[in-house]
Structures are given as C-alpha cells and as structure tokens.
Amino acid sequence: MSIEAVVPFKPVNPKSRLSSVLSAAERELFAEAMLTDVILSLKGAGCDPFILSTVPLHCAYAKVNVSAEELNPALNGLIGSSSGPLLIIMADLPLVTPGVVRRMISTTCDMALGPGRGGGTNAIFIKDRSRFHVDYYGASFLKHREIADKAGLSCEIVDSFRLHTDVDEREDLVELMIHGHGKAVDFLRSCGFSLLIEKGRVGVSRSTGQVSTPGG
C-alpha cells in the first residue's frame, strides 16, 4: 500500500519575499510549478499525494482537499482523523527528488524529520500518526524533535540539502538554477533568469523584456 503524503499549499499571494523579481501572477505560477515538482517526486517514490489547499484549486497531478483552517489545526485534524503512516511535506521544495522522499519514508525509526533552513521543518514522516502532532512556525524543528521525545518516538533527522532548501528569497533561486531539474527551474528560465557571477559571488539576473505567460 502506498504511503499517504500531504502537501499543504496556500495559493493566495504566495512567495511574497520574491516580489522584487517576480510579479504577483508569476509568483502564483512559480508556486504551482514548485508544488508540481514536489507532487511528481512523491509519486516517483510511490507515495499517494494530495494537496491540502486553503482555497479551491485544480491540479492535474493530485487530488485537492480544501481547508480554510490554519496550518497546525488543519494538519492535526488530518492526523487525528485516520491511522497509519503519513508524510507531510512542504510545497516549496523544488529540489526534492524521489530518492529524498524514499530516504524519509524508509527510516528504521518511528519517524523522520527533514529540517528546513532557519529552524523550520520541511518534512515529517510518522509511521503511527496517532502518536504525534505538529507545531509549525518559529523554530518548529526543535519543537517537533521535542514532541517526538516526549512521545517516546525514535526520530531520524534526514540530512539532505535538497530537503533543507525551501525557496523563499532571491538567493534561494541560485540553488534552484544550479541544482533544479523540473518545472520550477524551467519556469525561471522561461522568465529570463540566469546565473550571474560577479566578484566571485553567484546570484541570479533576469533579462529585461522577458514576460512570462502561463504557456511560457
């Protein structure tokens, strides 16, 4: 039986910290491209993914559940509503590959955590979801490790930069341009982004005159 995987997604005004380089419409398309990359990696690893969206959404690759609740109650409601293993993974991880997903779900521990940059939690795999609850925001990685400890759950910390790299800011686009291989990096290229190396530092630049369209 394939493992259920939930990808929380907030389609309205996503990735606002990229406003200096992408328009609101482009940020929506970019967020959807990253989501698709994550969904396809989950499928590639044999998971059964669905999207937990704050508003109705069409996705060609996965079913969509809509919940207007905040992230923590929405996920904890989901955890409490069923049993068995569950993978929770964020939508802004376009570097994740099926191999990374397999590392998460093949843990020999009771659960696995994938840390994100700045103390966040980018993925959680729980073999018995009834023994865990989530507490996102702030230094959620430390909170999740403590919740596991208190519940007596052994926990593997999955050491992967592909899982660690959530794309929020302009400098994160460098990682995507260098290590990406899916729809999100294709979208950036279609917008005219390329790597820019100045004084030994690597950044991204966007060629002027490029306008991205949904077919872009």
Next chain:
Amino acid sequence: MSIEAVVPFKPVNPKSRLSSVLSAAERELFAEAMLTDVILSLKGAGCDPFILSTVPLHCAYAKVNVSAEELNPALNGLIGSSSGPLLIIMADLPLVTPGVVRRMISTTCDMALGPGRGGGTNAIFIKDRSRFHVDYYGASFLKHREIADKAGLSCEIVDSFRLHTDVDEREDLVELMIHGHGKAVDFLRSCGFSLLIEKGRVGVSRSTGQVSTPGG
C-alpha cells in the same frame, strides 16, 4: 590505509562577514573551532587529515602544511605531487559529522562532490587524484562537475545539508545553534549567543556584557 584529507585554512582575518557580531580576535577563535570540528569528524571517519594553511599555525589535532600560494595552485600542486585517493574539505563546515565524511569517501563513483550554498564546492573526493584538478571561486560546483565530465569521471553529488552549510554570515549561525554539537557551537554559546524567535523568524542574539576569551 586511511584516506588522506586536506583542509585548506586561512587564519588571517577569517570570516569577515561576521564582523558585525564577532570581534577580529573572536572570529579567529571561531574559525579555529570550526576547523577543529571538521578535523575531528575526518578522524572519526578514519581519515588522515592535514591542514593546508596560508601561514604557520599550531593545531593539536592535525599536522599543518604551510603554503603561501592561492587556493587553486596550492591544491593542484598537492594533487600533482602524489597519487591515490584524496578528500578536500573546507574548514567552515562545523555541522559535518563522521557519517557525512563516510558518505563522501564511500562513493561507488570515481569521485564525489559536496555542493555548498550559492554554487560553491564544500568537499571533493577523488579516488585517482591524477585525473582531476580543482577550480574554486564563483560557481565552482558547476566547474568541478564539468571537469569531472571532461575527464570521463563518474561523479556522485552527496546530498547533505550538513555539508552544504558553510558558515559565513549571521544567519548561518542559526543553523549552527540548532544543528551543531561541537567546539564551534560551544564557542558561540560561550560568547553569549542564543536563538531569538521574533515574528515567526528565527535569528541569533548575543547577550551584552559577554566577552569571549580563549578559555571562554
């Protein structure tokens, strides 16, 4: 036979981008603490490490070779002077563990690359050093992958956030405070650093009045 591992190190005015939070003397101690963490992880993985320093240096944990040459000619001189496997690993990777080093040196490919943030290369393992040369600075990860390709060398990209996270800037200290477990994080704590969570973002703060001394 244990694998030779070289750690390039520049002790003079290190980690200048941390000047806003650490004095010049503290940055020297912090850089040495990170170097020691790397050396101990190399030893923990069974490697035979030495430091390639730009100036004379005493280290209690490894021998020191001094070379005034720039990084690329110094390392390529070393590569050309001997045969057999070689691991090159940067000194500012305090999150690296013996397990990460073992992932590098146990590759089934001809070589392994550990990418760093922003297109850099944090570690290179070459089974036959005569077939490779280094080209650091800029997007060196892309250059190293191309050098491997042109030499017909199969190359594993080691997916590890511990290897990916070089500590250069204030925000990188968050990673160290959360995931560190060695002399570098001990040094930060002795300086009065702690995690600071404000508006959901995680940073570091330094308590006033704390002065770090070598005995810290």
